[in-house]
Amino acid sequence: MAYAVVVEGLLDVLALSRAFEAVCRAHPVFTGCIRSGDAGHELVVGEGRGVPAVRVRAGDGDPAAGRGLDHAEELIGLEVSRAGDCSTVTLLTDHTIADATASVALLAELWGHYTDLVETGLPTPIGVFPIPQSLESLLARRGVTRLARNGVEALFEPVTRRPVWPEAVSPAVASPTAEPALPVHRRIRLTADATAALARLGRANGISVHGLTSAAVMIAHAKAAAGGPNDVVVPFMYPVDVRTRISPPVDALAGTNIFGTAGFKRSVGANTDPLLLAKALLAELDASITDGVVQQSQLHLTGQDQDRSAPAGTPVALSADTTMLTNWGRIPDLRTPAGLTIEDFRGAILSQRLRPPAGATPGEPPAPTSGATPGEPPAPTSTYIVTTFNGRLSAELATAHCAPRADDIVSALDETIHQMTT
Numbered sequence: 001m002a003y004a005v006v007v008e009g010l011l012d013v014l015a016l017s018r019a020f021e022a023v024c025r026a027h028p029v030f031t032g033c034i035r036s037g038d039a040g041h042e043l044v045v046g047e048g049r050g051v052p053a054v055r056v057r058a059g060d061g062d063p064a065a066g067r068g069l070d071h072a073e074e075l076i077g078l079e080v081s082r083a084g085d086c087s088t089v090t091l092l093t094d095h096t097i098a099d100a101t102a103s104v105a106l107l108a109e110l111w112g113h114y115t116d117l118v119e120t121g122l123p124t125p126i127g128v129f130p131i132p133q134s135l136e137s138l139l140a141r142r143g144v145t146r147l148a149r150n151g152v153e154a155l156f157e158p159v160t161r162r163p164v165w166p167e168a169v170s171p172a173v174a175s176p177t178a179e180p181a182l183p184v185h186r187r188i189r190l191t192a193d194a195t196a197a198l199a200r201l202g203r204a205n206g207i208s209v210h211g212l213t214s215a216a217v218m219i220a221h222a223k224a225a226a227g228g229p230n231d232v233v234v235p236f237m238y239p240v241d242v243r244t245r246i247s248p249p250v251d252a253l254a255g256t257n258i259f260g261t262a263g264f265k266r267s268v269g270a271n272t273d274p275l276l277l278a279k280a281l282l283a284e285l286d287a288s289i290t291d292g293v294v295q296q297s298q299l300h301l302t303g304q305d306q307d308r309s310a311p312a313g314t315p316v317a318l319s320a321d322t323t324m325l326t327n328w329g330r331i332p333d334l335r336t337p338a339g340l341t342i343e344d345f346r347g348a349i350l351s352q353r354l355r356p357p358a359g360a361t362p363g364e365p366p367a368p369t370s371g372a373t374p375g376e377p378p379a380p381t382s383t384y385i386v387t388t389f390n391g392r393l394s395a396e397l398a399t400a401h402c403a404p405r406a407d408d409i410v411s412a413l414d415e416t417i418h419q420m421t422t
Contacts, residue, residue, distance in 0.1 A: 001103060002064075002089040002090050002092055002347065002348040002349075003063075003091045003092075003107050003347055004063035005342050005344070006346070007336070007343065008341050009293070009341055010339050013056060015117040015118050018117055019110055019111075021051045022124075024028070026127065027129050028129075029045055031046075032045035034094075039144050053081070055080070056081075056082065057080070060084060061090060062088075062346075063347065063350075069094045075094040077092035078092070084223070086343075091106065092350070096351075098253075098256060099257045099259055100326065100347070102256070104252075104328065104332070108332055108334060109336050111342075112124050119337050132255050134255070135258055135298055138246070138254075141293070141295065144295055146293065149293050150299075151293040152297070154264075155236075156318060157317070162222055162291070184399050184400075186406050186407070187410075190392055190417065191392065194393075194418075195391055198417065198420065205275055205279075207278045210327045211281055212274065212275075212420065213280065213325070213386050213417075215274040215278040216417050217243045217325055218234045218268050219269075219270070219383060221234050221414070222270075222272070224409040225321065226269060229269060229271065230269075231272070233265065233266070233267050233268075234321075235320075235322040235323070236371065237261055238291070238324050238327065239326050240261070240285070242258055242295050246295055251368055262285050265319070303395070318381075324380040324382070325384040326383065329388065330387075346396065347385040379400070382398070382401065397409065
């Protein structure tokens with residue numbers, strides 16, 4: 001995962017390196033690695049492993065084009081890309097150890113340390129954190145167990161009745177013989193006025209910004225898929241931070257991936273009312289949280305048991321063109337010393353498994369599989385990272401669709417949000 005800030009002004013790379021070292025020393029899990037063997041995966045911390053070196057290079061530092069981490073070697077990294085007076089500072093974390101909530105907290109620590117080092121010569125004293133706990137262990141200690149449902153059943157269907165994958169898929173991603181290709185990336189970034197208007201719309205109707213952006217994304221995908229006024233069934237999923245939804249609650253850095261997953265599926269079109277769609281999504285989410293389904297959803301891991309209408313033993317997989325939206329919420333104000341300002345924040349999921357459903361190629365039926373690797377959750381076709389920073393909401397799209405279809409989706413999303421906020 002990549003967490004990038006674009007800064008203007010004088011950046012002291014030496015002080016930044018010292019700040020990064022202070023973060024790693026305070027969280028020794030990130031000086032470790034993950035080793036794989038016959039018995040499974042093992043977290044190794046210590047053994048004289050040092051702090052990874054900060055990498056500096058020239059360029060604009062687009063986080064989506066950056067490198068991923070090899071968790072057999074490192075679990076954290078820091079990169080600086082410089083272009084004139086602008087620099088992009090990207091914190092990389094391995095998703096096995098830290099989710100977005102934890103990583104944003106680390107980012108805030110990094111900039112706090114940096115600011116104190118520049119201004120006083122000393123990093124912020126914060127002590128040493130214990131190894132973060134897994135979701136499974138935190139849930140077990142709170143009496144949360146696996147239920148019959150995981151909340152995304154509607155998004156799975158038997159492979160035997162899946163439709164042929166549309167030809168709008170990116171050829172580089174679709175080819176079963178091609179090397180893994182980066183997804184197509186696009187971004188929209190609202191103005192501060194449009195972001196404020198979206199928030200006002202939500203407050204006036206009792207709808208969260210997450211609900212509104214989710215509805216807008218679903219409508220945009222329906223518009224792009226239908227190419228006209230017809231409705232299209234849109235499978236939609238999203239992670240839900242459960243730190244405050246279990247008791248006792250979990251601190252940001254006390255766990256690894258402390259989230260559940262919720263699913264939502266509706267027939268949507270250009271004439272769908274986004275407010276009604278958002279309310280329906282949030283009503284299902286509230287019910288799923290109340291019933292405890294979201295909290296335990298990750299205990300199911302794979303999709304092999306999700307479609308109850310399928311005969312026993314029938315392989316199932318995510319519905320074609322499933323979209324996932326992960327909302328990181330408002331990124332906190334990050335401290336900086338005088339002479340340095342943070343202009344933008346961007347997030348990216350690196351080494352992402354965005355593939356056509358079940359590895360299908362254009363014109364061919366998909367093969368019976370639910371994920372790239374046994375034990376991994378199935379991958380969606382498109383993902384969004386939604387954040388708000390400096391009063392501006394942005395949505396970063398990564399998709400297995402080809403570039404023209406990605407452009408159609410983003411154009412439809414921009415149009416939909418404009419209609420909602422004007």
